[in-house]
Amino acid sequence: MTLDKVKYGQRFKIIHIPNESIKMQTIRFGISEGESLLCDEVIPAGPIIIRKNRQQLAIGRHLAAKIKVELD
Amino acid sequence: MANCCHNSKETRIEMPPGARRIVLAGNPNVGKSVIFNYLTGMYVDVSNYPGTTLEISHGHYEGNLVIDTPGVYGISSFNDEERVARDVILSADVVVNVVNAMYLERDLFLTLQIIDTGVPTVVVLNMVDEAEQNGLKIDYEKLSQLLGVRIIPTVAIKKQNLDQLKSAIYEALPGHVDKKIAEKILTLSDQVKNKGEALLILEGDKNIAKKYNMQPGTEQEEIYLHRRQKVDSIINQIVQDTKQNSALSLFINRLMIRPCTGIPLFLLALYIMYKTIGVFVAGTVVGFTEETVMVGIYEPFARHLVSQIINLNSVLGTILAGEFGLLTMTVTYVLGLLMPLVVGFYFFLSLFEDSGYLPRIAALSDRALTGIGLNGRAIIPLILGFGCVTVATITTRLLGSEREKRIAVFLLGLTIPCSAQLGVIAGMLAKIAPQFIILYISVILTVLVATGTILHILLPGNTSDLLIDLPPLRLPSLKNVLTKTWTKSYQFLLEAFPLFALGALLISVLQLTGVLASLQNLLSPLTMNWLHLPKESANAFIMGIVRRDFGAAGLANMQLTSLQVIVALITITLFVPCIASILVIFKERSKKEALLMWLGTWVIAFTVGGIVAQLAHLIGTTTPWQILAIAAAVWTIALVLILVLKYFKKQASPFITIEN
Numbered sequence: 001m002t003l004d005k006v007k008y009g010q011r012f013k014i015i016h017i018p019n020e021s022i023k024m025q026t027i028r029f030g031i032s033e034g035e036s037l038l039c040d041e042v043i044p045a046g047p048i049i050i051r052k053n054r055q056q057l058a059i060g061r062h063l064a065a066k067i068k069v070e071l072d
Numbered sequence: 073m074a075n076c077c078h079n080s081k082e083t084r085i086e087m088p089p090g091a092r093r094i095v096l097a098g099n100p101n102v103g104k105s106v107i108f109n110y111l112t113g114m115y116v117d118v119s120n121y122p123g124t125t126l127e128i129s130h131g132h133y134e135g136n137l138v139i140d141t142p143g144v145y146g147i148s149s150f151n152d153e154e155r156v157a158r159d160v161i162l163s164a165d166v167v168v169n170v171v172n173a174m175y176l177e178r179d180l181f182l183t184l185q186i187i188d189t190g191v192p193t194v195v196v197l198n199m200v201d202e203a204e205q206n207g208l209k210i211d212y213e214k215l216s217q218l219l220g221v222r223i224i225p226t227v228a229i230k231k232q233n234l235d236q237l238k239s240a241i242y243e244a245l246p247g248h249v250d251k252k253i254a255e256k257i258l259t260l261s262d263q264v265k266n267k268g269e270a271l272l273i274l275e276g277d278k279n280i281a282k283k284y285n286m287q288p289g290t291e292q293e294e295i296y297l298h299r300r301q302k303v304d305s306i307i308n309q310i311v312q313d314t315k316q317n318s319a320l321s322l323f324i325n326r327l328m329i330r331p332c333t334g335i336p337l338f339l340l341a342l343y344i345m346y347k348t349i350g351v352f353v354a355g356t357v358v359g360f361t362e363e364t365v366m367v368g369i370y371e372p373f374a375r376h377l378v379s380q381i382i383n384l385n386s387v388l389g390t391i392l393a394g395e396f397g398l399l400t401m402t403v404t405y406v407l408g409l410l411m412p413l414v415v416g417f418y419f420f421l422s423l424f425e426d427s428g429y430l431p432r433i434a435a436l437s438d439r440a441l442t443g444i445g446l447n448g449r450a451i452i453p454l455i456l457g458f459g460c461v462t463v464a465t466i467t468t469r470l471l472g473s474e475r476e477k478r479i480a481v482f483l484l485g486l487t488i489p490c491s492a493q494l495g496v497i498a499g500m501l502a503k504i505a506p507q508f509i510i511l512y513i514s515v516i517l518t519v520l521v522a523t524g525t526i527l528h529i530l531l532p533g534n535t536s537d538l539l540i541d542l543p544p545l546r547l548p549s550l551k552n553v554l555t556k557t558w559t560k561s562y563q564f565l566l567e568a569f570p571l572f573a574l575g576a577l578l579i580s581v582l583q584l585t586g587v588l589a590s591l592q593n594l595l596s597p598l599t600m601n602w603l604h605l606p607k608e609s610a611n612a613f614i615m616g617i618v619r620r621d622f623g624a625a626g627l628a629n630m631q632l633t634s635l636q637v638i639v640a641l642i643t644i645t646l647f648v649p650c651i652a653s654i655l656v657i658f659k660e661r662s663k664k665e666a667l668l669m670w671l672g673t674w675v676i677a678f679t680v681g682g683i684v685a686q687l688a689h690l691i692g693t694t695t696p697w698q699i700l701a702i703a704a705a706v707w708t709i710a711l712v713l714i715l716v717l718k719y720f721k722k723q724a725s726p727f728i729t730i731e732n
Contacts, residue, residue, distance in 0.1 A: 022537070024146075024148075054175060059539055
C-alpha cells in the first residue's frame, strides 16, 4: 500500500521511496526506509502529516502516492 | 560596519590579514541570527519558518569575519540555499553550528556532516529551556565526548551562557570524523586537498566533482544512512524523554492543520488583521497622523517655512510645497498615511512567522495551490507579498522549480497588494457597502486563480511535490516581534521615501509643464469611457507606475462613487508592481520574462477594471444582488476562458507552450 492510503493515527513502516533526492531529504529528517512512523493528520485531498518522535513532516498527496508503506 | 548581501553562488568578502572566517550554520529556525547578532552587534531577521536568511549577512567579531548562512538540513546541492551554505561552510576556519535542543534527531545530521568535513567546530545547543520544559533530559558532557567538539547549552534570546561561546570560538577543534569516511577521504587526498570537498564528492555532489574533473561518488545513500544511524545511536545515549508532547501545543497544532478548523482559524486571523489594520489603524490612527498631525500641523508649517525663502507659486515652490510637493504631500503620504499601516502589517507578519504558523498554513493550502501550478510552500511568498512584494519576490527562490517561481512571481506582481497599498485599500473599502467589498475581493481572487490556472495550463512541466518540516509551535516573544516589525518598517521607509519623492517630482514636473493635463486628456478614452472614472484618475495611474500604493493613495483623496472606488481599486491593485519590485523581478527572472510580466500587468489591469465597469453599466448597481451578479459574471468569463484554453491545449499542445 502507499502512504496516501494511511489513515489518521495509524502506525506504519516505510518500505520504499522511489525518488533519490526525496529519499536523501527524508533521511536527513530521520525518516528512512524501514522506519516506523505515526500518521498525525490527513488533510482531505491534501498533504499527509507524519511524525517520528517530535519530527513532523508534511508530504504532498502526489508524493505520498509514490511512497510504499506497510501498516504496523 | 559592513553588511552586504550576496546572493550569487560565490561569496568573496574582503578579509583583513590574520582574520578568521567564523561561519554560523544550522537548520532553519534554530536561532542562528540571534547568535550572529550577539557576536557582531547587528540585527538580522529572526524567523520561524524555512527560508528567510536567503541572503548572506556578515559582520565582524574581534577582527574576525562572522558569516551567517541560510538554514539548511544538510549541505549538498538540492537547492540554492544548500549550495550557498555548502560553499560558505567549506571556506570556514571555524564553524559555529547552532542546534535546536528540541529537535536533536533532525539537527544532528547536519552537525555530523559538518564534523565529517574536518573543520573546527563548536556546537551551540540552543533552546535548552524549551527542551527542559518538554521533559527532555540531555547529557551535554556525553554529547561533547561523542562528537569530539565543545557543546555550549544556551537560551540565545535570553543570552544565557553566550559568553562561553566567545572563548570557545578560539578553542574550536575538529570533531570525531567518522572512521569509514575518513579512510575514504584519505584515498582522495592526492586529488582533493580540501577534506570537506572530498567528502561532498564522495556524497555525490556533482558541482564539486566537476570542479576537480572527477566522477561524483555513488555512495550517498550509504553514507547518509550510516550517518542517520549514528545520530539515532547518539540520541539514545544522551537524551531521556521524560514526558509526551505538551497536550496544548499538540491540540493547537491539530486545530491549525485540520481543514475544518484550520480554514476558519486562518480566516479569523485575516479578519482580526483586517479589523486592526483596515479599521483601527487606517481609520483612527491614520485619521490622527495624517489629518491632525501632518495636514493640520506639519503641512502649514512646511509651507510657511518654504514661503519665507521662495514664492510658493514659483516653479521650485510648487515642487517643494505644491499639490504634489516634496516637503508636503510626499512626507504626509509616507509618514502620516503609509507608515502606520506598514507597521501594523509587519506586526502581524512577524507574529505569524515567529509562532511557526506559516508552514502550517502551507500544509493546509497545499491542495488549493496545486490547482494553480504551485505547492503549499508558495503560500509563504504569497503571504509575505502582503507585507512587501519586493521581499516576497526574492523568497520565491525557496520554491522547487523554475515553473513555480515564474507563476509565483507573476501572481505576486499582478494580484498581491503590499502592506502600504492594502492599508490604503482597506481604508477606502471600510467606507463603502459590504457588497462592494465582496465584489472587489472576488474579482481580485478570480484574477489570481484564473491567471494561476492559465499559466499552469500553458507552461510546460508539472508542479513539484510538497515536502516540508513543521517546526515547533511557540509563543512568540513580544520583544522579538517588535524588533522585527521596527526593522522591516524602517527598511520600508528607506526604500519608499526616495521612490515617493521621485514620483512626486515626476508628477509636479508633468503638472508644471502642462503635460499632466494633456496626458489626462490623452488617457481619457481609457479612464472615462472604458473605466468610467474621472479623468484626474490618470494621475493615480501615472503615480502608480512608481509605486502602486502611491497610486492608491492618490485615489483616496478623490470624490468617487462606490462603484468607481471598486473599479479604480481593482485596476490599481492589478496594475504594474512598484519600481523596486520590478527591478527585483528583472534580477530574479530573465529580462524578456520580466518585461513580459510588466506589460502583462498593464493589459490585465485595464482589461479587468474595464470589464467590471462595463458590466456594472449593463447590470446596474442599485441593489446588492446586481453587484453580486457582476461578480458572478466576471467569474463566468474567467471560467470560460480557462475552459477554452484547456480545450485548445488539448488540440494543439505543442504550439502554445511558452518557451523557457
